[in-house]
Amino acid sequence: MSRAGAGGLIRDSLGDILATFAAPLQQVDVIMVELNALLMGVELCLKFGFNWVWIEVDSLFPVQIIRDDVTGNAHNFYLIRKIKNFLNLMNFDISHIFWEGNICVDWLANKGSFLVGYEELDILNLEQSFKGMLLLDKASMPHIRYG
Template structure:
Protein backbone atom coordinates (compact mmCIF):
# COMPACT_ATOMS: atom_id res chain seq x y z
CA UNK A 1 0.00 0.00 0.00
CA UNK A 2 1.31 3.46 -0.85
CA UNK A 3 0.86 6.77 0.96
CA UNK A 4 1.05 10.23 -0.63
CA UNK A 5 3.37 12.60 1.23
CA UNK A 6 3.73 16.32 0.50
CA UNK A 7 5.77 19.17 1.87
CA UNK A 8 3.26 21.92 2.67
CA UNK A 9 4.10 25.64 2.74
CA UNK A 10 3.73 27.30 6.14
CA UNK A 11 1.00 29.89 6.68
CA UNK A 12 2.17 33.51 6.97
CA UNK A 13 3.79 34.76 9.25
CA UNK A 14 5.36 31.36 9.89
CA UNK A 15 8.45 29.91 8.26
CA UNK A 16 9.20 26.23 8.07
CA UNK A 17 12.36 24.61 9.40
CA UNK A 18 13.03 21.10 8.13
CA UNK A 19 16.08 19.37 9.58
CA UNK A 20 17.67 15.96 9.35
CA UNK A 21 20.60 13.95 10.63
CA UNK A 22 22.18 10.84 9.16
CA UNK A 23 24.73 8.31 10.37
CA UNK A 24 26.48 5.73 8.21
CA UNK A 25 29.25 3.25 8.94
CA UNK A 26 32.01 5.88 8.80
CA UNK A 27 30.09 9.14 8.49
CA UNK A 28 27.67 11.34 10.37
CA UNK A 29 26.11 14.50 9.03
CA UNK A 30 23.27 16.95 9.47
CA UNK A 31 21.43 19.49 7.41
CA UNK A 32 18.36 21.61 7.21
CA UNK A 33 16.44 24.27 5.37
CA UNK A 34 14.33 27.26 6.38
CA UNK A 35 11.64 28.38 3.92
CA UNK A 36 9.11 31.21 3.99
CA UNK A 37 5.35 31.02 3.41
CA UNK A 38 5.91 31.06 -0.37
CA UNK A 39 8.31 28.13 -0.12
CA UNK A 40 11.30 30.33 -0.95
CA UNK A 41 14.58 29.41 0.71
CA UNK A 42 15.67 31.78 3.45
CA UNK A 43 18.75 29.72 4.28
CA UNK A 44 19.86 26.11 4.22
CA UNK A 45 22.81 24.41 5.87
CA UNK A 46 24.82 21.21 5.93
CA UNK A 47 27.68 19.89 8.02
CA UNK A 48 29.72 16.79 8.74
CA UNK A 49 29.63 15.52 12.33
CA UNK A 50 31.84 13.32 14.43
CA UNK A 51 30.53 9.76 14.47
CA UNK A 52 27.53 9.63 16.81
CA UNK A 53 24.14 8.03 17.36
CA UNK A 54 21.49 8.86 14.76
CA UNK A 55 19.27 10.64 17.28
CA UNK A 56 22.19 12.90 18.23
CA UNK A 57 22.73 13.78 14.54
CA UNK A 58 19.02 14.64 14.34
CA UNK A 59 19.37 16.83 17.43
CA UNK A 60 22.41 18.63 15.96
CA UNK A 61 20.50 19.38 12.75
CA UNK A 62 17.55 20.78 14.68
CA UNK A 63 19.69 22.77 17.13
CA UNK A 64 21.62 24.43 14.32
CA UNK A 65 18.42 25.37 12.49
CA UNK A 66 16.92 26.83 15.66
CA UNK A 67 20.12 28.84 16.27
CA UNK A 68 19.82 30.28 12.76
CA UNK A 69 16.18 31.25 13.37
CA UNK A 70 17.08 33.04 16.59
CA UNK A 71 20.14 34.72 15.04
CA UNK A 72 18.19 36.19 12.11
CA UNK A 73 15.16 37.16 14.18
CA UNK A 74 12.63 34.53 13.11
CA UNK A 75 10.12 33.83 15.89
CA UNK A 76 7.21 31.98 14.18
CA UNK A 77 8.41 28.54 13.13
CA UNK A 78 6.84 25.29 12.01
CA UNK A 79 9.48 22.65 12.78
CA UNK A 80 9.35 19.42 10.80
CA UNK A 81 11.60 16.44 11.45
CA UNK A 82 11.42 12.89 10.18
CA UNK A 83 12.61 11.44 13.50
CA UNK A 84 9.49 10.65 15.50
CA UNK A 85 11.72 9.60 18.40
CA UNK A 86 13.16 13.14 18.58
CA UNK A 87 9.66 14.61 18.81
CA UNK A 88 8.79 12.16 21.59
CA UNK A 89 11.98 13.02 23.50
CA UNK A 90 11.24 16.74 23.28
CA UNK A 91 7.52 16.51 24.04
CA UNK A 92 7.91 14.14 26.98
CA UNK A 93 11.13 15.54 28.49
CA UNK A 94 12.70 12.09 28.25
CA UNK A 95 16.44 11.85 28.82
CA UNK A 96 17.52 8.48 27.45
CA UNK A 97 21.27 9.18 27.34
CA UNK A 98 23.15 11.51 29.70
CA UNK A 99 25.34 12.49 26.71
CA UNK A 100 22.32 14.28 25.26
CA UNK A 101 21.66 16.51 28.28
CA UNK A 102 23.38 19.63 26.94
CA UNK A 103 22.03 19.48 23.40
CA UNK A 104 18.50 18.80 24.67
CA UNK A 105 18.81 21.75 27.04
CA UNK A 106 20.05 23.92 24.15
CA UNK A 107 17.15 22.87 21.89
CA UNK A 108 14.59 23.48 24.66
CA UNK A 109 16.13 26.87 25.43
CA UNK A 110 16.05 27.94 21.77
CA UNK A 111 12.46 26.73 21.36
CA UNK A 112 11.37 28.60 24.50
CA UNK A 113 11.85 31.91 22.69
CA UNK A 114 9.82 30.88 19.65
CA UNK A 115 6.18 30.59 18.70
CA UNK A 116 6.49 27.11 17.19
CA UNK A 117 4.86 23.81 16.36
CA UNK A 118 6.88 20.61 16.21
CA UNK A 119 5.55 18.01 13.79
CA UNK A 120 6.60 14.76 12.19
CA UNK A 121 7.01 14.45 8.45
CA UNK A 122 7.86 11.25 6.63
CA UNK A 123 11.34 11.09 5.11
CA UNK A 124 9.92 11.46 1.60
CA UNK A 125 8.41 14.84 2.49
CA UNK A 126 11.68 15.92 4.08
CA UNK A 127 13.63 15.55 0.83
CA UNK A 128 15.40 18.93 0.97
CA UNK A 129 16.70 18.40 4.51
CA UNK A 130 17.64 14.80 3.66
CA UNK A 131 19.62 16.02 0.63
CA UNK A 132 21.42 18.60 2.77
CA UNK A 133 22.25 16.08 5.49
CA UNK A 134 23.80 13.79 2.87
CA UNK A 135 25.74 16.76 1.48
CA UNK A 136 27.25 17.27 4.94
CA UNK A 137 29.61 14.35 4.43
CA UNK A 138 31.17 16.15 1.44
CA UNK A 139 32.03 19.25 3.47
CA UNK A 140 34.84 20.11 5.88
CA UNK A 141 32.72 22.26 8.18
CA UNK A 142 29.25 23.82 8.46
CA UNK A 143 28.25 25.49 5.22
CA UNK A 144 25.23 27.74 4.67
CA UNK A 145 23.47 28.17 1.35
CA UNK A 146 21.23 31.06 0.38
CA UNK A 147 19.33 31.60 -2.86
CA UNK A 148 22.61 32.87 -4.35
CA UNK A 149 24.68 29.69 -3.85
CA UNK A 150 22.04 26.98 -3.49
CA UNK A 151 23.15 23.61 -4.92
CA UNK A 152 21.43 22.87 -8.24
CA UNK A 153 19.88 19.59 -7.08
CA UNK A 154 18.47 21.30 -3.98
CA UNK A 155 17.01 24.01 -6.20
CA UNK A 156 15.08 21.29 -8.06
CA UNK A 157 13.82 19.70 -4.84
CA UNK A 158 12.67 23.11 -3.56
CA UNK A 159 10.76 23.69 -6.81
CA UNK A 160 9.01 20.33 -6.47
CA UNK A 161 8.00 21.17 -2.89
CA UNK A 162 6.78 24.66 -3.83
CA UNK A 163 4.58 23.12 -6.51
CA UNK A 164 3.13 20.70 -3.96
CA UNK A 165 4.09 17.66 -6.00
CA UNK A 166 3.58 14.46 -4.04
CA UNK A 167 6.14 11.88 -2.98
CA UNK A 168 4.99 8.29 -2.75
CA UNK A 169 5.80 6.38 0.43
CA UNK A 170 5.56 2.60 0.18
CA UNK A 171 4.14 1.15 3.35
Protein backbone atom coordinates in the same frame (compact mmCIF):
# COMPACT_ATOMS: atom_id res chain seq x y z
CA MET B 1 33.50 6.01 12.31
CA SER B 2 31.05 6.55 9.47
CA ARG B 3 30.20 9.81 7.79
CA ALA B 4 27.22 11.78 8.97
CA GLY B 5 25.86 15.12 8.02
CA ALA B 6 23.26 17.60 9.13
CA GLY B 7 21.19 19.81 6.93
CA GLY B 8 18.20 22.06 7.13
CA LEU B 9 16.29 24.75 5.41
CA ILE B 10 14.07 27.59 6.47
CA ARG B 11 11.07 28.54 4.36
CA ASP B 12 8.58 31.36 4.64
CA SER B 13 4.83 30.80 4.78
CA LEU B 14 4.71 30.62 0.96
CA GLY B 15 7.37 27.92 0.81
CA ASP B 16 10.14 30.17 -0.47
CA ILE B 17 13.66 29.50 0.83
CA LEU B 18 15.05 31.95 3.37
CA ALA B 19 18.15 30.06 4.54
CA THR B 20 19.84 26.67 4.29
CA PHE B 21 22.68 24.95 6.10
CA ALA B 22 24.77 21.81 5.82
CA ALA B 23 27.44 20.49 8.17
CA PRO B 24 29.50 17.38 8.85
CA LEU B 25 28.97 15.54 12.12
CA GLN B 26 30.87 12.89 13.96
CA GLN B 27 28.35 10.09 14.10
CA VAL B 28 28.04 8.89 17.66
CA ASP B 29 24.51 7.60 17.10
CA VAL B 30 21.51 8.50 14.97
CA ILE B 31 19.70 10.34 17.76
CA MET B 32 22.73 12.52 18.45
CA VAL B 33 22.94 13.38 14.74
CA GLU B 34 19.23 14.28 14.66
CA LEU B 35 19.52 16.41 17.81
CA ASN B 36 22.58 18.26 16.51
CA ALA B 37 20.79 19.01 13.23
CA LEU B 38 17.78 20.30 15.19
CA LEU B 39 20.06 22.51 17.29
CA MET B 40 21.72 23.97 14.19
CA GLY B 41 18.34 24.71 12.64
CA VAL B 42 17.03 26.40 15.78
CA GLU B 43 20.23 28.45 16.09
CA LEU B 44 19.89 29.56 12.45
CA CYS B 45 16.29 30.64 13.06
CA LEU B 46 17.38 32.72 16.04
CA LYS B 47 20.32 34.18 14.09
CA PHE B 48 17.93 35.52 11.45
CA GLY B 49 15.30 36.57 13.97
CA PHE B 50 12.69 33.98 12.99
CA ASN B 51 10.74 33.59 16.20
CA TRP B 52 7.52 32.02 14.89
CA VAL B 53 8.51 28.67 13.41
CA TRP B 54 7.08 25.30 12.54
CA ILE B 55 9.82 22.69 12.82
CA GLU B 56 9.55 19.46 10.82
CA VAL B 57 11.95 16.60 11.52
CA ASP B 58 12.06 13.19 9.91
CA SER B 59 12.86 11.42 13.15
CA LEU B 60 10.08 10.95 15.69
CA PHE B 61 12.33 10.89 18.76
CA PRO B 62 13.30 14.61 18.71
CA VAL B 63 9.60 15.45 18.38
CA GLN B 64 8.83 13.35 21.45
CA ILE B 65 11.72 14.90 23.36
CA ILE B 66 10.43 18.41 22.72
CA ARG B 67 6.67 17.90 22.68
CA ASP B 68 6.27 15.22 25.36
CA ASP B 69 9.21 16.31 27.51
CA VAL B 70 11.03 12.99 27.13
CA THR B 71 14.48 13.33 28.66
CA GLY B 72 16.47 10.94 26.48
CA ASN B 73 19.65 9.39 27.82
CA ALA B 74 22.48 10.90 29.83
CA HIS B 75 24.72 11.32 26.75
CA ASN B 76 22.17 13.67 25.16
CA PHE B 77 21.11 15.55 28.31
CA TYR B 78 23.11 18.77 27.74
CA LEU B 79 22.32 18.86 24.03
CA ILE B 80 18.58 18.47 24.73
CA ARG B 81 18.74 21.14 27.43
CA LYS B 82 20.46 23.55 25.03
CA ILE B 83 17.81 22.95 22.34
CA LYS B 84 14.97 23.46 24.84
CA ASN B 85 16.56 26.66 26.16
CA PHE B 86 16.73 28.09 22.63
CA LEU B 87 13.18 26.97 21.87
CA ASN B 88 11.99 28.82 24.98
CA LEU B 89 13.00 32.01 23.14
CA MET B 90 10.63 31.19 20.25
CA ASN B 91 7.03 30.48 19.44
CA PHE B 92 7.18 27.11 17.74
CA ASP B 93 5.43 23.92 16.84
CA ILE B 94 7.30 20.73 16.06
CA SER B 95 6.07 17.79 14.04
CA HIS B 96 7.26 14.62 12.39
CA ILE B 97 7.55 14.44 8.62
CA PHE B 98 8.34 11.22 6.79
CA TRP B 99 11.73 11.00 5.13
CA GLU B 100 10.09 11.02 1.70
CA GLY B 101 8.59 14.42 2.48
CA ASN B 102 11.93 15.78 3.63
CA ILE B 103 14.04 15.01 0.58
CA CYS B 104 15.56 18.51 0.35
CA VAL B 105 16.88 18.29 3.91
CA ASP B 106 18.19 14.79 3.16
CA TRP B 107 20.10 16.25 0.22
CA LEU B 108 21.58 18.94 2.48
CA ALA B 109 22.56 16.39 5.14
CA ASN B 110 24.26 14.26 2.50
CA LYS B 111 26.13 17.35 1.27
CA GLY B 112 27.06 18.14 4.87
CA SER B 113 28.64 14.73 5.33
CA PHE B 114 31.28 15.69 2.73
CA LEU B 115 32.00 19.20 4.02
CA VAL B 116 34.88 20.24 6.27
CA GLY B 117 32.72 22.48 8.47
CA TYR B 118 29.34 24.12 8.93
CA GLU B 119 28.17 26.02 5.87
CA GLU B 120 25.20 28.26 5.14
CA LEU B 121 24.44 27.95 1.45
CA ASP B 122 23.94 31.05 -0.67
CA ILE B 123 20.26 30.79 -1.57
CA LEU B 124 20.83 32.87 -4.72
CA ASN B 125 23.42 30.41 -6.06
CA LEU B 126 22.12 26.94 -5.22
CA GLU B 127 23.02 23.91 -7.31
CA GLN B 128 20.59 23.33 -10.18
CA SER B 129 19.61 19.83 -9.03
CA PHE B 130 18.82 21.16 -5.56
CA LYS B 131 16.81 24.07 -7.00
CA GLY B 132 14.72 21.54 -8.91
CA MET B 133 14.04 19.53 -5.75
CA LEU B 134 13.05 22.70 -3.92
CA LEU B 135 10.60 23.67 -6.66
CA LEU B 136 9.05 20.19 -6.70
CA ASP B 137 8.83 20.22 -2.92
CA LYS B 138 7.17 23.63 -2.88
CA ALA B 139 4.63 22.45 -5.45
CA SER B 140 4.03 19.24 -3.42
CA MET B 141 5.11 17.14 -6.37
CA PRO B 142 6.50 13.64 -5.89
CA HIS B 143 10.26 13.23 -6.08
CA ILE B 144 12.25 10.67 -7.99
CA ARG B 145 15.28 9.42 -6.11
CA TYR B 146 18.19 7.68 -7.78
CA GLY B 147 21.00 5.73 -6.26
